[in-house]
Amino acid sequence: MKHERAILSTRHLRFLVQSACLGLAFWVVATPAFAGSFGFAQVEAKAKALLEAPYQAQALPVPASLQKLTPEQYAQIQDVDPLWHKQGLPFEAQFYLPGSYFDRPVVIRSIVDGQVQPIPFSLRHFDFGDLEVPNDLPSDLGYAGFRLLYPLNTPPHHNEFISFLGASYFRAVGTGQIYGTSARGLGIDTALPSGEIFPYFKEFWLVQPQAGATDSVVYALLDSSVVTGAYRFTIHPGKAVTVQVEATIYLRNPVQVLEIAPLTSMYWHGKGRGPVAGDWHPQQHDSSDLVMANGDGEWITRPLDNPLHIQATTYAMDRPQGFGLIQQDRQFSAYEGLNTQYQLRPSVWVEPIGDWGKGHVKLVELPTNNRDMDNIDAFWVPAQQPAPGEAFHFAYQLRFFLDNADLIPNGHPVATYLGDGKVPGSRTMVIDFAGGALAQLPGSAPVDAIISVDHGAKVLKQKIEWDGARHFWRVIADILPVSGQPANVRCYLALKGQAMTDTWTYLLHAAKE
Template sequence: MSKMRWIGAAVLLALYANNSWAFNLDDVAKQAKNLAGKGFEAPKSNLPSQLREMKFADYQQIQFNHDKAYWGKLRTPFKLEFYHQGMYFEYPVKINEVAANAVHEIKYNPDYFNFGNVKVDKDQTKNLGFAGFKVLYPLNEKNKSDEITSFLGASYFRVIGAGQVYGLSARGLAIDTALPSGEEFPRFKEFWIERPKPQDKQLVIYALLDSPRATGAYRFVIHPGKDSTVDVQSKVYLRDQVGKLGIAPLTSMFLFGANQPSNITNFRDELHDSNGLSIHAGNGEWIWRPLNNPKHLAVSTFTIDSPKGFGLLQRGRDFSHYQDLDDRYDLRPSGWVEPQGDWGKGRIELVEIPTADETNDNIVAFWTPEKLPDTGKPLDFSYRLHFTRDENELHSPDTAWVKDTLRSAGDVKQSNLVRQPDGTVAFTVDFVGKAMSQLAADTQVAPQVSVGSNADVVEQSVRYNPVTKGWRLVLRLRVKDNKQPTEMRAALVSGDKTLTETWSYQLPANE
């Protein structure tokens, strides 16, 4: 063999060796499939009682030392920090770094943490681990690292874009949400994080999911930016039958808002991470479902073939709606799921759980496929998550969307011009949109309204709104039984053309 041919062969051999080693989703999927073929082994808590029984305020005092950030001394824009075990984050998760030619575990060390005023016996922490991790990146300023992603607890993770603060959460998987048998919470038990190169603008994270009836392999590609996105690939394996499998779950909080005002005087008119479920159906229809904080558990189902997208959105970002300088609900992102490929037949479910305060996430939305695979066979789903404050950019400019849903006691104007309550419930729904704003104010616009059997329509009227350059629908209903929920739908048309998304609302039972 000539010298040149020998060198060429050596180069090819080296390239082949590197390519054959590269860590990918299949490596995690093999572990997930093997786990699914075995009985579930419940995680064991290794927490001393002092850390397990601590209150949230004490847990918050345990902070990662920023000067020990992982990759802190590398010329990469990404850095890692870790969460300590404690409180209800009692199980350790294994975290690995994927380097150029090897994988190695990132070992726990109590010296990574500042324990504040919490008295901790260092000898009792030696064999502990991390509860999760966060990712830092210069999102808002070139030379300042911001927390952009957090993986902590079960399969929960949160992501934000520029100028945003944490709000709703995404999850890897939901099982039997809102079923009488009780919900099962899968957890990410191990992560692999690719070491980024100096020029990288994205971060790749792999995760292994485990639960009594399912396992899963996940690949997350995080793209930080004005609207951060996460590309998700997942392979789920069932150990046993499940009642309901939730794909791409989003979890949020709704306490009160303009469509359901607080019954206690509050300087804030609205308090929520999200105020509606948006759906882009496979047939092109857009649906907007304002959220409620019901007195009883409520589950709404939307049968959809091949969904184009769905999400929990925070519509209406004027600070005056929220007036909260501490929690900045006006800056919390909307979460949008954009399926990759054809998801086929199934349904989007919205679960609304009663809550008395804003500390509980009481809203869940997810996709559940019509048909589940046999045990041991993979269920593959890929999607892109968007975290945005530009909700109107999600829509086609040709379709107007609901800007506000305002609820009040219905009334009629007397001959003396005094308004008299008449026992009805009134909704004022403002539709806006780019194409709609270009219509002449005298355009003939009509409502298409339908309500369930629990109410009669007393009034349905539409008028031009010169302030928003949209159209306002006023709908008054007389509810027959306040102990039952009332369903209603509305859209605006001009001639044979539908101008708006479908406003789909459920007035909760009053008792």
């Protein structure tokens, strides 16, 4: 049976460099005995035991020959003897060696018929490509993470579709997709002056699938200096990949920002947003918009940006229905990247399971001039964080997909363009709305653009146009923000006072004079 050789991009090897600096997790050799079948309750018990013991960040030596590998060199090391391959099961697993930025070994075991079994480690399972095999590799080196395979793109051959590697990061791709936006198990204090804390998965349990299975189940144990946790991932591959996440976390100490269901992506430039810095491509980004659905039925679209300084924006919500990082343009001509293929990077949607109550979605945008570094973070912050030692449960479903058509029920912004206006300091914003009820309206319908601004900004002029060939409405407005005071701009389309679209919003800075 043939296996696709999975190649990690430079960016996806580098974007976890901060998490690699936290120290190494200690290597657990003994496996506690549990009565009955192993499941989520046993992982919760281990997370609780970690909480009640002093935190340990014991460093294990990773050979210098592996630590010095560049991302490109590290990507050559491939597991060529997948777990479950010889049994002919629908899912297979391949493992990563520690090395490069990923120098924290993790414990990985399998669950067979409810019982924990070790996964023997052997260097013979790895192909080093064009690299010379170092002679200082210990026979018990262990793993840094894993990926799962399924007959997705080229059945009956197995293809990689999800990868867990570094801190609590994981990413997935459906049919015909290329890795882009990543998810994390948990985030703590992102972009704060005190410094971000990266919780990490220190142990995994892979449930051996039954013949004919269409779902894969993975358990994970989270640890850090401030939080422990138990996770259960139920993963379903296909045209879109869905990952149902169930988690229980325990804070060791209070934190400033507890980040639930964090997403991490990259936005360099596109359509007048972000510094081009001489790059000839029309756009370069994994995601173009943050989309949010509030419990009151309002949908909000916030185009992403690459700001000159760190920028954090919060959106208060009650009982959120979902949020996600969306890639709008799906044409190659929008990016012209033969190697990057941004039109195939998946959108990622977070759908809460149960009532998440009050809180806010927080968007963090970091300045970058490098497409190999993720600079976008979006996550949910609950209004009330648990007390230290208190069990905090939450669940949600992640979906990695290409087709956005069925995501938003209303008319919605499908493109955003920004430019400088004729008045010094003013900006021209252009927003295209389509879909939903707009699809049924004739061009003669008296649709209005409702625009609001704050912090002293002024709407200098506005107009609305209709494109009959592609059936969308275009809003064009010149807005003058106060210098040094960004304005929150909101816009939606209405018909006879009735909202017809979700709300477009953006933090608009004055143009340089």
